[in-house]
Amino acid sequence: MFHQLCTLLEKPPLYTKSKAAFWDDEYISKQMLKAHLDPGFEGASRKLDFIDSSAAWIKKTVNPTLYPTLLDIGCGPGIYAERFAKAGYQVTGIDFSKRSIAYAKDMAAQQGLNIKYLYQNYLSMDLKETFDFCTMIYCDYGALSSDDRQIIMSRGYRHLRQGGRFLLDVFSMTEYDAFQEGQSWKMCNGDGFWKDGEYIELSGRYKYPGNVTLEQTIVISDADSAAYYLWNTCFTKDLLIQEALAAGFHVCGIFSDVAGGAYQEECPTIAVLLEK
Numbered sequence: 576m577f578h579q580l581c582t583l584l585e586k587p588p589l590y591t592k593s594k595a596a597f598w599d600d601e602y603i604s605k606q607m608l609k610a611h612l613d614p615g616f617e618g619a620s621r622k623l624d625f626i627d628s629s630a631a632w633i634k635k636t637v638n639p640t641l642y643p644t645l646l647d648i649g650c651g652p653g654i655y656a657e658r659f660a661k662a663g664y665q666v667t668g669i670d671f672s673k674r675s676i677a678y679a680k681d682m683a684a685q686q687g688l689n690i691k692y693l694y695q696n697y698l699s700m701d702l703k704e705t706f707d708f709c710t711m712i713y714c715d716y717g718a719l720s721s722d723d724r725q726i727i728m729s730r731g732y733r734h735l736r737q738g739g740r741f742l743l744d745v746f747s748m749t750e751y752d753a754f755q756e757g758q759s760w761k762m763c764n765g766d767g768f769w770k771d772g773e774y775i776e777l778s779g780r781y782k783y784p785g786n787v788t789l790e791q792t793i794v795i796s797d798a799d800s801a802a803y804y805l806w807n808t809c810f811t812k813d814l815l816i817q818e819a820l821a822a823g824f825h826v827c828g829i830f831s832d833v834a835g836g837a838y839q840e841e842c843p844t845i846a847v848l849l850e851k
């Protein structure tokens with residue numbers, strides 16, 4: 576038992592992917608959808624007030640008359656996509672949470688919004704069309720390994736017309752510096768985040784070289800155990816620009832967030848507006 580636990584709790588090599596599904600897990604996706612839709616919680620989507628001002632800034636900055644077709648990469652339940660559609664963009668949203676996409680489709684139908692939602696892994700997206708504008712919002716880019724970030728940059732590039740734009744945000748070094756390493760455990764009795772029923776949750780928070788953090792959760796129940804790894808690479812402005820340039824983009828603007836805040840080194844996020 577001791578040996579088994581030690582193996583489970585080992586710090587994995589950088590960017591090891593969880594074998595267990597996370598975003599698209601039947602049970603976890605229910606908790607995630609709840610988190611997305613909670614207007615005052617920043618777990619999966621940002622707070623609604625921020626999203627409203629962000630959508631307004633995006634409309635002003637990348638005008639839908641000049642950039643009408645928009646691909647929202649990792650659209651979740653469509654909170655941004657709906658605002659984009661109301662702002663005048665022709666929106667396609669892509670996400671691999673079945674539950675979020677089903678919810679997003681329902682909501683669009685209820686509001687009479689013509690949004691195309693695709694249930695698909697964005698790392699293998701290969702759509703037959705190009706767009707004027709791509710968005711990837713709420714720091715999903717930094718949750719990817721360096722190889723997967725290259726894939727997203729080049730797939731984003733490929734899905735844009737010449738002169739098209741790509742807006743994305745990441746966590747900055749301020750977030751990395753504030754990240755506290757530690758270990759904890761918790762007993763869950765039927766209303767937990769990770770699975771139904773009773774289980775023990777063993778959590779580790781670690782810093783890795785290269786500005787990377789890991790939130791590791793081992794979930795142990797009577798029946799089985801599973802390990803979840805949530806990676807986050809934090810960025811300096813220069814590193815973010817370097818990855819964008821390597822994919823062939825030009826940088827049009829650097830901001831502190833996707834609501835157009837002025838860039839400051841101490842802000843917890845960095846947003847970049849790129850052009851093909």
Ligand SMILES: C[S@@+](CC[C@H](N)C(=O)[O-])C[C@H]1O[C@@H](n2cnc3c(N)ncnc32)[C@H](O)[C@@H]1O
Pocket residue numbers: 598599619620621648649650651652654655669670671672675695696697698711712713714715
């Ligand atoms: C942090 S949430 C942000 C959602 C949305 N952009 C927002 O701000 O409300 C990240 C989203 O990316 C989706 N996602 C993560 N990895 C994905 C992948 N490989 N392919 C497609 N969607 C993915 C998740 O299901 C989730 O909805």
